[in-house]
Amino acid sequence: MEESPSAARLTSRFVAGRTIEDALRVTRQINQGGSSATLDYLGESVTTGQEASAARDVYLRLIEAIHAQNLNANVSLKLTQLGIDISEQACRENLAAIANRARALENFVRVDMESSAYTERTLALATALHSSCANLGVVVQSYLHRSEKDIEELIRCGIRIRLCKGAYAEPPEVAFPRKSQVDASFDKLGRLLLLTGNYPALATHDEKLLLALVRFAGDHNIDRNAYEIQMLYGIRRDLQARFRAQGHRVRVYVPFGGAWYPYFMRRLAERPANAYFVARHLLRR
Numbered sequence: 327m328e329e330s331p332s333a334a335r336l337t338s339r340f341v342a343g344r345t346i347e348d349a350l351r352v353t354r355q356i357n358q359g360g361s362s363a364t365l366d367y368l369g370e371s372v373t374t375g376q377e378a379s380a381a382r383d384v385y386l387r388l389i390e391a392i393h394a395q396n397l398n399a400n401v402s403l404k405l406t407q408l409g410i411d412i413s414e415q416a417c418r419e420n421l422a423a424i425a426n427r428a429r430a431l432e433n434f435v436r437v438d439m440e441s442s443a444y445t446e447r448t449l450a451l452a453t454a455l456h457s458s459c460a461n462l463g464v465v466v467q468s469y470l471h472r473s474e475k476d477i478e479e480l481i482r483c484g485i486r487i488r489l490c491k492g493a494y495a496e497p498p499e500v501a502f503p504r505k506s507q508v509d510a511s512f513d514k515l516g517r518l519l520l521l522t523g524n525y526p527a528l529a530t531h532d533e534k535l536l537l538a539l540v541r542f543a544g545d546h547n548i549d550r551n552a553y554e555i556q557m558l559y560g561i562r563r564d565l566q567a568r569f570r571a572q573g574h575r576v577r578v579y580v581p582f583g584g585a586w587y588p589y590f591m592r593r594l595a596e597r598p599a600n601a602y603f604v605a606r607h608l609l610r611r
């Protein structure tokens with residue numbers, strides 16, 4: 327179905343565009359501004375092997391283009407996009423194909439974390455593949471009760487970790503229900519990663535938390551090049567610029583592609599003001 331120009335305009339605040347070329351153009355601008363990028367070809371929960379193979383092929387093209395155009399960028403992907411719900415074996419093969427090609431071109435692949443229904447399988451698959459592809463990293467969510475143990479185990483294996491708060495609705499049995507608890511957990515796990523992790527990524531727009539962690543790193547003589555701060559495309563650009571100006575490494579997560587709906591809805595749900603922005607846009611039409 328043809329997409330309306332209005333939908334493209336509406337989503338452009340959080341989504342770089344629909345095509346690989348859009349993503350590469352935005353990455354070039356981000357690089358020119360002094361930040362690196364991680365490119366996410368939007369898509370999740372595919373239901374056929376063909377869709378999973380098609381997503382794998384887009385990532386392979388992306389990795390080639392990043393190399394050919396000498397961009398400072400890596401890729402982020404989801405295992406439900408590579409078909410984990412259809413066949414774990416096929417998903418592993420898709421991921422291995424991407425990670426192997428990235429390794430050959432000295433690039434890095436981040437496996438995003440989805441809902442808690444996938445945590446165990448995602449970490450198991452990534453850990454198994456990491457022994458042959460050290461250029462593979464994972465994501466840990468501070469809202470999960472299990473995350474401290476996961477981090478300790480991942481650090482033992484030398485796997486690179488991105489720490490985020492977590493974007494899915496989870497029951498209290500598996501996740502902290504209160505924001506203050508999620509924030510406290512991020513602070514604790516962030517310190518653990520700064521002290522013992524392998525080039526951790528602190529992925530949040532929470533200024534207070536970032537300032538506290540950056541101060542902690544300074545107090546412990548942790549080099550600014552030993553970790554990076556990550557933020558989403560279109561969110562807190564002012565804060566991205568400020569950390570960059572202070573000499574911190576900043577990586578921007580750049581989503582692109584036609585399957586923007588779930589990603590866009592998660593961004594709206596995170597902040598009531600975003601829903602007003604959408605309503606205003608719709609009323610203007």
Ligand SMILES: Cc1cc2nc3c(=O)[nH]c(=O)nc-3n(C[C@H](O)[C@H](O)[C@H](O)COP(=O)(O)OP(=O)(O)OC[C@H]3O[C@@H](n4cnc5c(N)ncnc54)[C@H](O)[C@@H]3O)c2cc1C
Pocket residue numbers: 437438439440465467490491492493494529530531532533556557558561562578579592593594596597600
């Ligand atoms: C680089 C990166 C990768 C991520 N990868 C994953 C992943 O793999 N799995 C996963 O579950 N989650 C992922 N997330 C999402 C994350 O879990 C949070 O849902 C998201 O970052 C919002 O939480 P916050 O840390 O910014 O803190 P919050 O406390 O929610 O927000 C702090 C401040 O940030 C700003 N802000 C936050 N969200 C928005 C928004 N949508 N629009 C406008 N301003 C906003 C506001 O100023 C807010 O006060 C990722 C986030 C980042 C930055």
